[in-house]
Amino acid sequence: MIARRRRVAGWAVHLYTALGSVVGVFALLAGARGDAQEAFLWLAAALAIDASDGALARKVGVKEVVPEYNGAELDDIVDYLNFVVVPVFLMLQFGLLAGPLGYAAGGGALLASAYRFCHTDAKTPDHFFTGFPSYWNIVAFYMYVFDVGPGLGALVVGALAAMVFAPLRFVYPTRTVFLRPLTIVLGLVWSVLGLMTLVALPERATTIAAASLFYPIYYTGLSFYMQATSRKPG
Numbered sequence: 001m002i003a004r005r006r007r008v009a010g011w012a013v014h015l016y017t018a019l020g021s022v023v024g025v026f027a028l029l030a031g032a033r034g035d036a037q038e039a040f041l042w043l044a045a046a047l048a049i050d051a052s053d054g055a056l057a058r059k060v061g062v063k064e065v066v067p068e069y070n071g072a073e074l075d076d077i078v079d080y081l082n083f084v085v086v087p088v089f090l091m092l093q094f095g096l097l098a099g100p101l102g103y104a105a106g107g108g109a110l111l112a113s114a115y116r117f118c119h120t121d122a123k124t125p126d127h128f129f130t131g132f133p134s135y136w137n138i139v140a141f142y143m144y145v146f147d148v149g150p151g152l153g154a155l156v157v158g159a160l161a162a163m164v165f166a167p168l169r170f171v172y173p174t175r176t177v178f179l180r181p182l183t184i185v186l187g188l189v190w191s192v193l194g195l196m197t198l199v200a201l202p203e204r205a206t207t208i209a210a211a212s213l214f215y216p217i218y219y220t221g222l223s224f225y226m227q228a229t230s231r232k233p234g
Helices: 002-032 036-060 071-093 099-118 136-145 150-163 180-200 206-212 214-229
Strands: 128-130 169-171
Touching (some): 002 036, 002 071, 036 180, 071 136, 136 150, 136 206, 180 206, 180 214
Antiparallel strands (some): 128 169
16 A cells, blocks of 8 residues: 555656646747746746656655656656747747847757757766756746847857856756755745746836846856865765
């Protein structure tokens, strides 16, 4: 009976992960209607699912209780939709990318992330992401809130797409032991500021959004520090 319950729990975790794909389609539909607030709220929900499903999977032990199902592959499929395809669509839909340069930058982001997602060293054994970890959902959100023009947008997206191939390592926030309490607390503060910015839309609360940039700066700084000092995430 216990084994059966654990197996049911394992499938429930996989279903929870898969629901991210449904959320991504809702974000696409909202973007197609021109509703930026709803679109980014759906992406925020997708981010919440992605941030929590890994911990649930490890707690249940899905690899042991549902050994015939590849949860990591499912997670990559959903992440590519919500962190790459949907954000690039929104950047094009809302004019953050436009014209030949914009289309080239958006296409570059899609192709670069497709390459990285399927590469064997996309995630290292010690839990680093290799290259820019395709956080296009966050890039699209900040570009929209700060009303970035298509020229600057193409430059930013193009540069980050190139960084996907860079020999850099970025920490995996939910798997990094070093400074984990601080990272979690700061991440929660960032989430609150992000939700405040979302709730304010269609008014662009640039002051709150600017304040929330402390976390991407912290995340990048922590990644570079750990790489420079060869610290292990744990």
